[in-house]
Amino acid sequence: MNTVAPVLGVDVGGTNTDAVIMVGDEVIVAAKRSTTPDVGDGLIAVARAVLDEAKMSPSSLSAVMIGTTQFINAFVQRRDLTQVAAVRVALPKTDGIPPMVGWPQDLVDVVGRHGYLVSGGSFYDGREYADLDTEALAQVARDIKDKGIRAIALTSGFAPVRPDIEQRAAEVILRAHPEADITLSHEVGGLGLIDRENAALINSSLRQLSRKVVTSLQGALGQLGVGAPIYLSQNDGTLISTDYATRFPIVTCSAGPTNSIRGAAFLTGLQDAIVMDIGGTTTDLGFLVKGFPRETATAHLIGGVRTNFRMPDVLSIALGGGTRVRGSADAVSLGPDSVGYELTRRSLIFGGADLTTTDIAVRAGHVSLGDPSKVSSIEQSLVDATLDRIHLQIEDSIDQMKTSSQPVPVILVGGGHIILSRALRGTSKVHRPRHADVANAVGAAISMVSGRVDRMFDFAAGREVALDQAKEEARSAAIAAGAVPDSVEIVELTELPMTHMRTSAVQVKVRAVGKLRVGAL
């Protein structure tokens, strides 16, 4: 990255919109504002705040990186989603499991159940097992058009091997339904038809919202006079263009925790650590490995739907700064309920009636907040017992995340970190970096770009030859996405051999990551 040009990193969360301006490796200013119904308003407020404080002109920014949980939140809360049609090109196969089997009913109620199956698709080796039935496909397209549905998720058998079948099918649909807005499954997922189809459906249902949100963010920055290119953060902590984000909002769905973990890494300079984000209601623990979040290995549910997206491995426990404290010194109980964002109204130190973990921290003298006289009558024994419980719960969760009994460094981010005051068992050091409360925005600002490959390779000519080809494809994809060629590194390589086959076909997944060439996307 250019070491002198300032960049604006933004995190548009569900509650707050945070921003930082960074120059090189330094956080110059940071600010936090409320997220607004039209996300552009919140962005204007927070961007203006940091620009003013830094005494910088909007035109001096060289890039804007935005992480947002808008799309995943919308999907999980079933709001702002469009009706979507699932077109699967796979007959005579797959009819035993039509699209959206196993989807939560409340989601089906919103996006509808419009599944269509037509003939076509490929074997693992690329041979087609059935001709694409263009006539049936055109009829399906007309039916979808008649229903007034534009969003279509199109999936064909072994599409990662034969993406052209999906492309041809999309052309047929567009001829009969020119307004159709089609997500091709191979663009959002790898092998595994159901998971890939689900990802395409989720993506389709979010496209309208993504256009609205991205337009609003662009409009806000334009209004401020920011001319720099705008990027969004995707799941693996790397950047995509705004155009790509409007077409593939699904790739942003776990950018929130990823940015928080990577931001924490950056703020401390650590490459391997546990990152603990303590909020009002929950504490989320992530594991930082070589500067990137550790990902889960098993299937991932997004809003109750299985996809093949890999997500940061995050452990959430119901303990935060607003967690309610009950009982007496010999039988203290924590939560799991919290006063949440109402902390400043309901907790004792702010004149409320509920005893919270923050009240205990104030009573213990670890932090000065609100009116300490409101908690002065709490007995020391209850304070000690509560602190014991808080630290024990946190220590247990750290132990769950660890991969060995070796002590690990812990990075505390999030506003709730004040509830921790003691050394933590199993940790080598507890870091509370400056700007920890805007770690998400920092994570967005430092993002890199990536390229991925996930398809079958023939190992007949030798494993090394095939793997070299896979790595080269991933590297090229990263460069095409805007990476500085010299900076690209292979950060992940997985091989999955296939049984019951004559050929030596192996599924290979590779991910390459590099630094952003400013102004590249």
Next chain:
Amino acid sequence: MYTITNDIDVRDMARGAVLLGSGGGGDPYVGELYLRNQLAEGRSPSIIAASELADDAFVVSIAGVGAPTVIIEHLVSTHTLLRLLEASETFYGRKIDALISAEIGGVNSMFPLALGTRAGIPIVDGDGMGRAFPHLEMTTFGVYGCAATPSVLMDDSGNVVHVHTKTNRIAEEVVRSVCASLGSMIFGSFYPMSGRQVKQLTVHHTVTHTLEIGRRIRTARDSQLDPVKGVLQFLNAPAEGRHAREIFNGRIVDVVHETRDGWHWGCVLIASGAGREPEFRIEIQNEYLVARHHGRTVTIVPDLIAILDAESAEPLTAEMLAYGQRVRVIGYSAAPIMRRPECLKVFGPRLFGLDEDFRPVEELQGAE
């Protein structure tokens, strides 16, 4: 006879089927969704004990044959399976009275259930191995003289292949070749049997076991108890001839996969929480074959090895293993019938190239 009517039961069964798969058998997710779709369409399975069959009833195994990576793309076709049933009845010249799974571990636990549900044919509560194995001949049915063929194989394009071989071992070779020729995923009817044979040769109650295993893990998890202990409470029932215990708890430090002769080979190395040195090693040939602690065997085929996610106790297939995962490993006794000398000649350790004799998990010293 009993039935299941809700998705939670189906998910429990699928989870249990992964555990009994001993690492292989394929992810039952496809079968699980297939069965859930049947329930969603208002049908439910009739699961019957083998003892409920008439002696002269006609029972066949319906199974998918193929590569796990292909099944997740080609899924399953109801149209194909109904045609397979019809073609099989014509071929055998008999109406099929019940279906049975040949292999309860993995995805083939679910296909007979779902198809039986769709076609209104009862499903026998049992199977031919109580786990997963890589070869067609590796069943109690086969060991005790029941032929895997004549058999009808079918792909989704309507190609039909009749197979009638001299031995079950050759049937395995032929079916594998046919499968490779037809895109690496086919369905077939195998092991035509009488009700009397089923009663004698089946590993009983394994459908119910999948349900019970999945349920124990889920309920322990939901009530914040240790789900591994929860499932062990069910699996370890010496009075009923079942023995199980946790044989290791640690972190995966290496996973090696390779394809040789069309099989998935490999091994997984696990270190205990404290160290980095791999102390525990599990050999893989499609399934987990043998688990050794510091070189000392603690569980060996046909006894089962299950690798569970350390937190959730979700059973993991060999494909799901990854470096850095925290896992707990269970050794579980195969059904008594599976441990008899005649069975060990067909699927004992030496049949997998291991140079040692079978010893029951309950007689081997534990790792911990």
